[in-house]
Every structure is written in C-alpha cells, then in structure tokens.
Amino acid sequence: MTAPELAASPDLGLGSQSLLQASRPRYSEQVIKSVLALCGFLSIGTTVAIIGSLAVPTVEFFSEVSVVEFFTTREWAPLFADAKFGVLPLVTGTLVTTLVALAVCIPFGLGAAIYLSEYAQRRRRAILKPLLEILAGIPTVVYGFFALTFVTPLLRDVWFLPGEAPTVFNALSAGLVMGVMILPTVASLSEDAMTAVPQSLRQGAYGLGSNKMQVSTRVVLPAALSGIVAAFVLAISRAMGETMIVLIAAGGTPNLSLNPAEGMQTLTAFIAAAGIGDQPTGSTGYKTIFAVGSTLFAVTFVLNFLSIRLVRRFREVYE
Amino acid sequence: MTSPVLERRSGADRIKGRAFHLFLLSCLGLGLVCLVVLLVQVVTKGLPRLNIDLFREFPSSSPRRAGARSAIFGTIWVVGICGLLVVPVGVAAALYLEEYADTTRWYNRLIEVNIQNLAAVPSIVYGILGLGFLSRGPLNLGFVVLAGSLTLALLVLPIVIITSREAIRAVPNSIRLGAYALGATQWQTIRRQVLPSAVPGIATGSILALSRAIGEAAPLILLGGLTFLTFNPTGLDSPFTVLPIQIFNWISRPQEEFRVLAAAAIVVLLAILISMNAFAIFVRNRYERRW
Amino acid sequence: MFRITALDFYYGDFRAVRDVNVDISGNEISAVIGPSGCGKSTFIRCLNRMNDLIPGTRVGGRIEYHGQDLYGSNVDPIEVRRRIGMVFQKPNPFPKSIYDNVAFGPKVNGIKQNMDDLVEESLQRAALWDEVKDKLKQSAFSLSGGQQQRLCIARCIAVRPDVILMDEPCSALDPLATNRIEELMIELKREFTIVIVTHNMQQAARVSDRTAFFTTEVNDQAQRTGILVEVDRTEKIFTAPSDQRTEDYITGRFG
Numbered sequence: 048m049t050a051p052e053l054a055a056s057p058d059l060g061l062g063s064q065s066l067l068q069a070s071r072p073r074y075s076e077q078v079i080k081s082v083l084a085l086c087g088f089l090s091i092g093t094t095v096a097i098i099g100s101l102a103v104p105t106v107e108f109f110s111e112v113s114v115v116e117f118f119t120t121r122e123w124a125p126l127f128a129d130a131k132f133g134v135l136p137l138v139t140g141t142l143v144t145t146l147v148a149l150a151v152c153i154p155f156g157l158g159a160a161i162y163l164s165e166y167a168q169r170r171r172r173a174i175l176k177p178l179l180e181i182l183a184g185i186p187t188v189v190y191g192f193f194a195l196t197f198v199t200p201l202l203r204d205v206w207f208l209p210g211e212a213p214t215v216f217n218a219l220s221a222g223l224v225m226g227v228m229i230l231p232t233v234a235s236l237s238e239d240a241m242t243a244v245p246q247s248l249r250q251g252a253y254g255l256g257s258n259k260m261q262v263s264t265r266v267v268l269p270a271a272l273s274g275i276v277a278a279f280v281l282a283i284s285r286a287m288g289e290t291m292i293v294l295i296a297a298g299g300t301p302n303l304s305l306n307p308a309e310g311m312q313t314l315t316a317f318i319a320a321a322g323i324g325d326q327p328t329g330s331t332g333y334k335t336i337f338a339v340g341s342t343l344f345a346v347t348f349v350l351n352f353l354s355i356r357l358v359r360r361f362r363e364v365y366e
Numbered sequence: 367m368t369s370p371v372l373e374r375r376s377g378a379d380r381i382k383g384r385a386f387h388l389f390l391l392s393c394l395g396l397g398l399v400c401l402v403v404l405l406v407q408v409v410t411k412g413l414p415r416l417n418i419d420l421f422r423e424f425p426s427s428s429p430r431r432a433g434a435r436s437a438i439f440g441t442i443w444v445v446g447i448c449g450l451l452v453v454p455v456g457v458a459a460a461l462y463l464e465e466y467a468d469t470t471r472w473y474n475r476l477i478e479v480n481i482q483n484l485a486a487v488p489s490i491v492y493g494i495l496g497l498g499f500l501s502r503g504p505l506n507l508g509f510v511v512l513a514g515s516l517t518l519a520l521l522v523l524p525i526v527i528i529t530s531r532e533a534i535r536a537v538p539n540s541i542r543l544g545a546y547a548l549g550a551t552q553w554q555t556i557r558r559q560v561l562p563s564a565v566p567g568i569a570t571g572s573i574l575a576l577s578r579a580i581g582e583a584a585p586l587i588l589l590g591g592l593t594f595l596t597f598n599p600t601g602l603d604s605p606f607t608v609l610p611i612q613i614f615n616w617i618s619r620p621q622e623e624f625r626v627l628a629a630a631a632i633v634v635l636l637a638i639l640i641s642m643n644a645f646a647i648f649v650r651n652r653y654e655r656r657w
Numbered sequence: 658m659f660r661i662t663a664l665d666f667y668y669g670d671f672r673a674v675r676d677v678n679v680d681i682s683g684n685e686i687s688a689v690i691g692p693s694g695c696g697k698s699t700f701i702r703c704l705n706r707m708n709d710l711i712p713g714t715r716v717g718g719r720i721e722y723h724g725q726d727l728y729g730s731n732v733d734p735i736e737v738r739r740r741i742g743m744v745f746q747k748p749n750p751f752p753k754s755i756y757d758n759v760a761f762g763p764k765v766n767g768i769k770q771n772m773d774d775l776v777e778e779s780l781q782r783a784a785l786w787d788e789v790k791d792k793l794k795q796s797a798f799s800l801s802g803g804q805q806q807r808l809c810i811a812r813c814i815a816v817r818p819d820v821i822l823m824d825e826p827c828s829a830l831d832p833l834a835t836n837r838i839e840e841l842m843i844e845l846k847r848e849f850t851i852v853i854v855t856h857n858m859q860q861a862a863r864v865s866d867r868t869a870f871f872t873t874e875v876n877d878q879a880q881r882t883g884i885l886v887e888v889d890r891t892e893k894i895f896t897a898p899s900d901q902r903t904e905d906y907i908t909g910r911f912g
C-alpha cells in the first residue's frame with residue numbers, strides 16, 4: 048500500500064499516472080452486474096415463454112377449428128367423439144361466477160377499506176388489517192372445500208328465492224366464496240389509495256362543516272377513484288383466473304346459462320379438468336387446453352395492464 | 367339563534383352517520399366471520415381423522431387406511447426446491463432493479479411492468495406453461511419434482527422480486543454513500559452493507575411467497591399431478607404429489623369419509639401456513655430495523 | 658494538492674456551480690463557507706467523485722490532484738474515494754458493531770495488517786478509543802451522535818486516506834461534541850489534508866487555515882448558480898476580505 052508514504056509526503060508531485068488507477072481491473076463487478084441483470088430479464092423470459100407455449104398449439108388448434116365456430120357456436124364438448132368447439136358456455140360460466148364474486152368483494156371490500164382508512168384508529172387498524180389479510184393467504188383448494196361442503200348445503204337448506212334451489216354443484220356458492228377470497232385484495236388496495244389522499248383535502252371538507260360520512264363518500268372516495276377502480280379491475284382478473292374453487296364447487300358440465308343456481312364450467316375449470324384427463328400430446332384435446340388458456344390469458348392480460356395503468360395514474364397525482 | 371339549525375342538522379345526520387359506520391363495520395365483519403366459520407368448519411369436520419395415521423399412511427382406495435404421507439413429503443420436496451431456485455434469482459433481480467437499473471430506460475421499465483403483470487397472471491396459466499414447456503414440450507421432464515418446483519418458482523418469482531425490492535429500497539441511501547466514500551466498489555457496498563440490512567425484509571417476503579407456493583394446486587394438476595402415489599419422492603426426477611392435490615383428490619371422491627380425510631389434511635396444510643406466517647412475523651418484528 | 662480550474666458542475670441541465678478556480682494545499686484545513694444552496698456540498702463532492710453516483714450529472718473544467726486529472730479517462734473513481742475520504746453531515750455509521758464499522762474500509766481495500774491493531778489505532782486517532790474500548794462488539798447505534806460522528810471519522814482514517822472531506826460534520830451535534838471534533842481536526846491536520854464545509858463561521862475561523870467563500874449568483878433567467886467569490890488565508894477573510902459580498906456575509910448582513 049502506498050497510502051502511508053503518500054500521507055507522509057503529500058507534495059511529492061507524484062507524476063506517475065498509475066496513482067489513481069485501479070490496482071487491477073474490476074472484471075468481477077461487471078460479471079456480477081451482468082448476472083443480476085440476467086435474473087432481471089428472466090421475468091421477461093417468463094412472459095415470452097408463456098406466450099410462446101400458448102401460441103404454437105393455439106395456432107394449430109385454430110387451423111383445425113375455425114375461430115368463428117370457437118367463438119359463436121353454443122356447445123362445448125371438445126373431448127367427445129363428436130366434438131363441439133363452442134366456447135360460449137365456458138365464457139358464461141366464467142362470467143356468472145365472476146359477477147357473483149364481484150357482487151361480494153366490491154361492496155364489502157370497499158366498505159372495509161373505508162372503515163380501515165377513515166374510521167378505524169391506528170391501533171385497531173393494525174390488528175384488523177392483518178386479520179383480514181389472512182383470508183388472502185388461505186389456499187384456494189380450502190375455499191373450494193368450504194364452498195362445496197358448507198356453503199352449498201347451507202344455500203340448499205335456506206333457499207327462499209324464486210326458482211329452483213341450487214344444485215349440488217352450482218356457480219353461486221363458488222362465486223360467493225371466491226368473493227370472500229378476493230375481498231382482502233380489494234380492501235387492501237382501495238385502502239392504500241384512500242390513505243394516499245392528502246389530509247388537506249379532508250380538512251378542507253371538515254372545515255366546510257361536513258361530517259365523516261360525507262367526507263368519506265364525497266371527498267376521499269372520488270379523490271381515490273382511479274386507485275379504487277384499479278383494485279376492482281384486479282379483482283375481476285383474479286376472479287376470472289381462479290381455478291380450484293370453481294373446479295370443486297361449480298361442477299364440470301359446460302352450461303350455457305346465466306342462472307347461478309345451476310352448475311357450470313368455467314374457462315379455468317375446463318383447463319384443469321382437461322389436464323386431469325391427461326390428453327395425449329398433440330391431440331386436439333391437448334391443443335384445446337392452450338386455445339382456452341390463450342383466451343383466458345389475453346383477457347386477464349388486458350385487465351392487469353389496465354389496473355397497472357390506473358394505479359400509475361393515481362400515483363402520479365398524489366405522490 | 368343558530369342552535370336549532372345546528373341541532374336539526376346533526377339529528378338526522380347522526381343517524382345516517384351511525385348507520386353508515388355500522389355498515390362499514392359489518393363489511394369488515396363479514397370477512398372475519400367467514401374466516402372464523404371456515405376454520406371452525408374445517409377443524410370440526412377433520413377432527414376424527416386428525417391423528418398420527420394421517421402422517422404415517424400413504425394414500426389408499428380405502429378411506430380408513432389412507433393417509434397423506436407421500437403428499438406431505440412431496441410438499442416439502444417441491445416447495446424446498448422451489449425456494450432454492452426462486453430466492454436467489456428473485457433477490458438478484460430485485461438487486462438489479464433497485465441498485466443497478468436506470469429506470470428511465472425503456473427496457474428496465476418494461477421489466478418492472480412485466481413483473482407487476484406476472485404477479486397477476488392466473489396460476490393455471492403457469493400450469494399451462496409448465497405443461498407446454500417443462501413436463502412435456504421442449505424439456506419433457508414428465509411429472510417430476512423438478513418440473514413442479516420450476517413451475518411454482520416461476521409463479522412466485524414476482525412476489526419474491528416485489529417484496530425484496532421493497533426491503534432493499536428501505537435501506538437508507540446514507541449507508542451506501544458511507545460505503546462508497548471508503549472506497550468500496552458497488553458490489554462490495556451491496557454485498558456487505560445493503561444486503562445484510564435488507565435480509566429481514568427479504569426473508570419475510572420469501573416466506574410469504576413460499577407459503578403461496580405451498581397452497582397452489584391448479585398449476586400442478588395441469589402438469590399431470592393427479593396421480594396416486596404410495597411412495598415419497600427420492601430425487602428431482604421422481605414423481606410426486608403435494609398436499610393441495612391430495613386434498614383435491616379426496617374432495618372429488620363421493621364417499622363422505624374421504625371428505626373427512628380432506629378436512630384433516632386441510633388442517634395440516636393450514637397449520638403449516640400459519641406457522642410459516644408466524645415465523646415471518648417473528649423475523650420481521652425481531653430483526654427488522656426502523657431507520 | 659488540488660488544483661481546480663474552471664470547474665463547472667451540472668445536475669442535468671441545471672448548473673449548480675460555475676467557474677471555480679482554487680488551489681488546495683496539503684496538511685492544511687481549508688474551510689468552505691457560504692449561504693445555503695450555493696453549491697458547497699456539490700463542490701466538495703466533486704473532489705472525491707461522489708457526484709458520479711448521482712445520475713445525470715456532468716463536470717466541466719479540470720481538477721488536478723497531485724498533478725493528475727481526477728476525471729481523466731483512466732482514473733478509477735473507487736481508487737479516488739479510497740484516497741480522498743469523506744465524512745457526512747449526519748453521522749451514518751453502518752448498522753453493525755463499532756469494530757466492524759472501522760474494519761469495513763480496510764477490508765474492502767485489501768489492507769493487510771492486523772485488524773485489531775488497525776481498529777484500535779484508528780479509534781485512538783479519532784479520540785474515541787477510551788470511550789468504546791470495552792464495547793467494540795456493540796452496535797454503533799448505541800453511541801451518541803457526537804461519538805457516532807467520531808466513529809465515522811475513525812472509519813475514514815482506517816483506510817489511510819490522503820485527504821478527508823467533511824460536509825458540515827458538526828451541524829447535527831451539540832456544542833460540546835462540536836468542540837471535540839474541532840480539536841480532533843486540528844490534531845488530524847498533521848497527517849491529513851482536510852476540507853471542511855461549514856455554516857458556522859466561528860468554526861471556520863477557529864479551525865481553518867484557508868477559507869473559500871461561495872455565494873449564489875442569479876442570472877437574468879432567474880437561474881441560481883454557485884460561484885466562488887474569494888479564497889484566502891482565514892484571518893484575511895475574516896478581518897479584511899477583499900470582496901464586498903464576503904464582508905456582507907461574515908458580518909451577517911446577508912439575507
């Protein structure tokens with residue numbers, strides 16, 4: 048080390064250019080950076096692999112089955128000898144279960160969010176929020192079990208609405224339980240949006256004589272709207288993509304119906320069921336998994352990006 | 367003079383306000399009630415079969431003799447390997463994004479948005495990826511531990527990256543500047559100062575990510591995992607089953623006894639998850655530094 | 658030791674410092690004073706290339722260190738920072754033990770010497786040894802603010818730099834702790850060249866040999882740029898400054 052001599056005789060007029068050069072080249076720094084960057088880019092690789100693995104069999108599928116037939120005919124029986132490839136029953140199945148789930152998670156999730164952000168004291172919030180989030184950590188197969196062995200029998204016992212009572216497999220109980228599962232996500236994201244609303248806005252409204260309810264619903268809610276909508280959009284994406292609950296509780300029969308009391312199959316449940324059936328690689332049945340998967344991926348992809356954009360817009364306003 | 371006005375206003379509004387408050391509380395209450403009911407239902411239903419046989423016996427077509435042994439070992443194998451794969455890669459990606467990447471560059475922003483999107487891609491889609499790429503398709507591994515672990519690793523990678531980024535970002539910049547001012551290189555600064563300070567947060571996030579992996583059934587079902595296994599995995603290339611799949615399998619049987627067995631296995635699964643989460647909370651409270 | 662000619666510094670498009678010309682000689686304490694926002698910190702961060710760490714910054718002009726261009730193409734900024742250490746405004750010990758705080762610098766620089774001796778020596782030279790010798794394994798955060806700042810100085814000394822830059826090292830400390838650090842600086846100048854930024858004019862007058870006065874110049878587009886007004890022996894600056902702006906500032910007539 049040259050440092051001590053240097054300190055001892057600082058004005059030596061060190062002419063040597065090597066003084067401030069690295070004693071040895073720092074290749075390892077570059078190598079490490081490249082390795083880390085590679086791991087970062089791996090996530091892009093995942094997306095590419097997803098799209099790639101979906102695209103090839105999907106294209107092959109649509110060379111065997113016309114797109115028009117796929118999206119417009121009304122019967123779905125791809126694995127039968129007399130195969131029918133109308134995806135509409137799966138779409139309505141997904142639609143019905145999703146709508147039921149949203150009917151639970153949007154109002155109740157939003158209500159919980161308003162409570163946590165505007166009403167609860169800090170201490171209470173610190174306890175209640177993690178408790179609620181436990182719900183989001185419960186495996187979906189457990190929810191499926193709960194829907195099938197608790198909610199469905201309960202619904203069948205207490206059914207008072209017009210129309211037939213729900214069947215053993217039905218979209219209603221699957222959707223309701225799915226709504227409970229998604230509730231903490233909606234609550235948590237909406238609450239984040241509402242707590243990001245500046246305190247000055249609230250104080251301004253209180254100054255004009257508003258009470259807490261008015262401030263919450265007329266000031267905070269509109270101000271946090273795009274963040275809250277982002278939470279809703281994400282909830283839709285989550286509900287559409289959920290598999291185990293609908294596979295277990297909504298049944299395995301494609302059913303072109305909007306009656307939630309009936310059993311129906313969703314896009315995701317079909318994919319899983321076809322997977323269980325162990326289709327031979329390259330068969331039309333095998334490719335069907337990918338065609339339906341592409342449909343699901345495309346829709347959730349759009350929803351996710353919408354949600355990300357909305358959150359970003361919201362952040363730009365307040366942060 | 368103003369007092370009657372004030373009173374009338376507050377009278378009507380107070381009732382509305384109270385009702386609203388009550389409604390909000392019940393929204394939160396609904397979630398919590400569901401949680402309690404679910405736990406009680408599962409435990410009471412599973413109680414008769416919550417005994418040592420559950421851990422000792424392999425699955426069987428006779429519900430009386432069936433147990434979840436191969437599923438428990440399978441879960442340990444698959445999630446263990448998944449953790450070994452996903453934590454280093456996820457932390458590395460997080461370090462790249464937080465410490466090296468210039469986020470004004472389009473490709474780095476693309477990575478960020480892409481990770482956010484991947485976090486919300488339905489898990490069954492990862493199953494399709496695993497099916498088309500890993501268990502069949504190019505790699506053609508079959509339904510083995512490695513294929514399952516890789517699929518789950520890709521599934522939870524975004525969670526590990528996002529939580530690790532938060533932990534790394536929470537390390538104050540003055541620590542980095544202090545290290546640089548002593549002539550440390552960027553990697554020395556990261557390796558010896560930033561990373562150690564971020565470890566508690568990274569550990570918490572990784573545990574949460576793995577607890578997500580433990581509960582996943584859908585992607586593994588798609589890989590071809592609904593098989594009946596009467597042996598434990600012995601390596602990366604052995605077939606396996608995991609607890610959620612075993613539970614699903616038992617739920618799908620018509621006999622009530624299998625449902626009881628499913629409930630008992632659910633209790634085991636939930637117990638594992640609760641211990642992991644408790645451990646994560648412990649790590650956070652014990653080691654996390656508030657700057 | 659340093660010869661700075663026509664130094665300009667830009668944060669993106671914003672020119673923070675303009676046309677600084679000054680020499681800094683060895684084994685002296687040079688003080689940099691001036692109103693807030695005039696670019697004092699920016700200026701001293703140029704001297705050990707800490708500014709390189711802020712994206713989008715640019716340096717114009719030339720800084721020579723021992724006759725060598727500090728921003729030359731084959732100069733390694735890591736090596737620069739090893740020789741030119743820095744102590745920050747807010748004490749920033751690492752969240753580790755006192756011992757590890759001091760040992761970190763020598764370790765990353767590959768200094769091969771008995772580490773225990775080096776730690777002791779550094780702490781002694783930073784006048785901290787007697788206070789911490791029984792608790793070297795304790796967290797650095799258990800120390801008081803003044804002790805933490807001396808620990809940061811010890812940490813800096815441990816890598817045996819040539820120059821120590823200090824950016825308002827006492828502004829977060831009470832008068833007693835400030836006093837100790839000032840004594841320490843005078844002690845240290847026998848071995849090191851010290852450049853200190855301070856808001857406290859008494860401090861500059863007490864410890865420094867030379868003083869540079871910076872101020873902010875506002876141009877017609879209302880852009881604020883830091884400039885060096887004058888630099889001279891400290892007694893001269895405080896008793897007979899040659900520039901009116903310096904006099905206004907040191908007599909407190911400055912806004």
Ligand SMILES: Nc1ncnc2c1ncn2[C@@H]1O[C@H](COP(=O)(O)OP(=O)(O)OP(=O)(O)O)[C@@H](O)[C@H]1O
Pocket residue numbers: 668671673692693694695696697698699700711856881883
């Ligand atoms: N990282 C940065 N990015 C952009 N502008 C900066 C940055 N740091 C400082 N500046 C700007 O450069 C100018 C000079 O700042 P600097 O911190 O050097 O002033 P200073 O004299 O040290 O002030 P103080 O006495 O308050 O510490 C200021 O106008 C400041 O806003």
Ligand SMILES: [Mg+2]
Pocket residue numbers: 697698699824
């Ligand atoms: Mg400053």
